[in-house]
Amino acid sequence: MEHEDGKTDETDDAVNGSLALDTTSLEDIRDVPANMNAFLAGIERRAWRMAEIHLGNRDDAMDAVQDAMLRLVRHYGEKPAGEWTPLFWGILRRRIVDLQRRRKVRSIIVGWIGGGRDDEGDELPSWDPADDAPDPSARLQDSQAYGDIVEALRRLPRRQREAFTLRVMEGLDVAETAAAMGCSDGSVKTHLSRAMHALRDQLEAWR
Amino acid sequence: MSQNDRNLERRARDLYLRASRDVDPAMAGRLRAARRAALAGPRESIARRLLIPASAFAMVALASLIVWQPGGGGTAGEPTAISQAMDNEPNDLPPDADSADPTLYQNLQFYSWLAYADAPSAAQRK
Numbered sequence: 001m002e003h004e005d006g007k008t009d010e011t012d013d014a015v016n017g018s019l020a021l022d023t024t025s026l027e028d029i030r031d032v033p034a035n036m037n038a039f040l041a042g043i044e045r046r047a048w049r050m051a052e053i054h055l056g057n058r059d060d061a062m063d064a065v066q067d068a069m070l071r072l073v074r075h076y077g078e079k080p081a082g083e084w085t086p087l088f089w090g091i092l093r094r095r096i097v098d099l100q101r102r103r104k105v106r107s108i109i110v111g112w113i114g115g116g117r118d119d120e121g122d123e124l125p126s127w128d129p130a131d132d133a134p135d136p137s138a139r140l141q142d143s144q145a146y147g148d149i150v151e152a153l154r155r156l157p158r159r160q161r162e163a164f165t166l167r168v169m170e171g172l173d174v175a176e177t178a179a180a181m182g183c184s185d186g187s188v189k190t191h192l193s194r195a196m197h198a199l200r201d202q203l204e205a206w207r
Numbered sequence: 208m209s210q211n212d213r214n215l216e217r218r219a220r221d222l223y224l225r226a227s228r229d230v231d232p233a234m235a236g237r238l239r240a241a242r243r244a245a246l247a248g249p250r251e252s253i254a255r256r257l258l259i260p261a262s263a264f265a266m267v268a269l270a271s272l273i274v275w276q277p278g279g280g281g282t283a284g285e286p287t288a289i290s291q292a293m294d295n296e297p298n299d300l301p302p303d304a305d306s307a308d309p310t311l312y313q314n315l316q317f318y319s320w321l322a323y324a325d326a327p328s329a330a331q332r333k
Contacts, residue, residue, distance in 0.1 A: 045228065062237055070248055164219075
């Protein structure tokens with residue numbers, strides 16, 4: 001197990017607790033699908049929300065989900081349906097990381113071209129595609145709370161955010177989360193523990 | 208895990224699932240279209256997989272037709288209908304200088320000299 005910050009005991013305690021994850025309202029989304037269409041139909045909206053949390057942009061999230069669907073069908077359509085879930089989340093995670101890296105490169109290039117400063121010498125914001133659509137969270141009855149958790153998640157390091165969203169929000173087990181993240185079970189537990197610790201601090205008002 | 212942590216997990220998950228259910232209709236439509244496109248993708252590639260050998264076969268067949276001219280083997284001496292028709296057409300054009308026999312032009316020069324040489328003797332005879 002990874003112990004990068006030396007908080008071995010605290011991490012393990014938290015991890016063991018997390019293994020007994022409360023699976024309320026997850027049962028209906030974990031049934032083995034009858035076919036690929038049913039699988040994608042059941043997961044597509046959650047996948048888009050997940051991508052939106054990580055990317056912070058609706059259209060980029062849409063691109064990531066579309067590409068993940070295409071790759072799953074093309075490369076893993078012949079696999080047993082029970083394996084599709086971790087495969088899909090793994091593909092989507094990689095697409096999200098690709099888009100984040102591409103966006104970073106664009107920011108650097110825009111910085112080089114424009115010098116990162118406007119005519120008055122003020123620093124320009126980093127490049128971000130236009131997103132004129134209304135905030136989807138405004139449609140939610142509990143939109144403020146959803147906005148809080150999304151904001152808190154976006155402040156987390158990427159691996160911690162991935163561990164929390166896949167393990168807690170999407171309800172994958174530790175092995176599936178590890179497969180989707182491309183790391184060991186121990187790393188998942190460590191990232192998740194740290195994410196929980198950070199979120200506890202950030203979401204003090206939720207207690 | 209403390210009760211607070213359980214509450215945090217449950218609440219985060221509930222909000223996420225609710226937000227996923229409440230995706231706006233426009234985005235839901237785009238997701239449906241993306242799913243259909245993804246599912247249609249392999250069918251296209253299967254069609255392409257069948258089309259590539261078919262077109263290759265057609266190319267080979269065309270090439271062999273060009274190389275092996277029908278009727279050219281057993282009836283080499285007999286002109287085809289097309290060549291017969293061409294032979295029957297009146298040939299009004301002068302012979303091509305490149306393809307004509309060079310001795311023809313030598314002979315023409317000789318005959319023109321002969322005609323010129325014969326002309327004074329014919330006049331003297333008169």
